[in-house]
Amino acid sequence: MRKINPEEYQKRLDKISELFAGMVTHADELSMKRCPYKNRFDQCTAQFGCRNKRKPLAPGQLPVCANDDKLDYRKAWQTA
């Protein structure tokens, strides 16, 4: 069995940590812009009012989400 070189091991660990840190930062930024109720078809799954909701494209479908994912979506929610 090959011995582990501690320096090489640490270098790889640092590289993996750097990669994951970048992914987490991107996910954090995206989560502040893309509404969690918006599905992959850009439809709204929320059961409450929102100014970004538009009529479904076809009967029986979910409403369309008109949010462009550039602004904070939470300001459009009608919670009261």
Ligand code: SF4
């Ligand atoms: S319509 Fe409003 S609640 Fe629904 S997915 Fe879009 S931003 Fe979210």
